[in-house]
């Protein structure tokens with residue numbers, strides 16, 4: 001095979017957004033880091049500050065642009081959306097699918113709000129929409145639920161889904177520091193943004209939990225239906241009380257679904273978890289989840305929940321999955337709106353009915 005044939009056989013990828021995640025994806029796709037040349041060809045990078053940023057990536061074959069239309073008409077096989085926020089990102093994902101391009105996104109807000117509609121559009125267009133990076137960073141929970149455990153009936157999800165809050169709480173536990181100081185440390189390490197309130201207040205985790213409820217239970221859950229209790233007021237006194245009971249504190253995202261009564265229990269909150277459990281052992285910006293199924297019992301999963309390089313792993317995995325079978329059509333889920341939601345009347349010290357796997361680990 002000639003060199004030109006190899007290049008044209010590569011999957012052509014265009015990237016929207018050259019920030020934390022986008023830059024890490026671009027580095028991997030251009031092989032500007034060590035490793036063998038990638039099987040993909042990064043053709044375009046779209047960013048509002050493309051002229052200033054192009055010097056950051058030495059990649060001669062890449063076109064930098066501030067024109068979304070140039071990307072949409074570029075003939076790319078896959079558009080990677082790493083812009084963030086709801087709009088214009090959602091509109092651009094829709095436009096890419098309508099232009100006949102498969103899409104990989106890291107955007108939990110868009111997937112939580114429009115995921116079902118976009119998946120339907122993708123299937124209608126004979127293209128794919130993949131979003132592993134939108135939940136859990138490098139922890140492959142979307143695939144675990146959507147594919148690996150697809151043969152089971154999932155009844156419960158218990159998870160740490162926000163790396164920033166986990167970094168803050170595990171730092172408070174380890175050093176005895178106040179929450180504000182732990183947030184500062186998380187910022188210094190690049191684990192927290194300038195405004196960490198969406199993380200601490202549970203809004204980030206509930207968007208991810210809403211996505212998982214769609215995958216696991218087939219429900220169309222609006223993130224606002226999920227009660228989120230803030231972690232912002234957790235103090236060292238709370239940790240001391242937890243320690244007396246052989247526990248520590250983590251922000252847990254929880255959902256269980258009773259298919260008979262169509263009752264979804266879902267919440268995000270800081271709660272006590274047993275010392276030695278998978279959740280207590282989840283430190284720094286890590287994520288973890290225990291998925292409970294009727295036949296499979298409890299399946300645990302653990303991994304890097306945030307960071308550009310870790311998140312790029314999930315994006316690259318989605319790109320590889322599409323490249324492997326570009327004609328594959330992922331059936332769009334028929335998500336039900338026919339259910340009731342409740343939170344629970346738990347308190348911080350109310351020990352969750354934690355799955356046995358968690359207690360055992």
Ligand SMILES: NC(=O)c1ccc[n+]([C@@H]2O[C@H](COP(=O)([O-])OP(=O)(O)OC[C@H]3O[C@@H](n4cnc5c(N)ncnc54)[C@H](OP(=O)(O)O)[C@@H]3O)[C@@H](O)[C@H]2O)c1
Nearest residue numbers: 017018019020021022047048082083084106107306307311
């Ligand atoms: N960071 C993580 O650890 C992580 C983990 C999992 C998922 N995610 C998700 O990944 C996505 C990207 O996150 P990120 O951390 O990489 O964000 P980021 O660092 O802010 O990067 C976003 C990039 O998009 C550019 N951009 C924003 N709005 C634009 C617009 N209207 N037109 C053109 N360019 C625009 C930004 O330009 P400027 O530089 O000018 O702002 C920036 O380069 C989000 O959906 C996020 O939730 C992030």
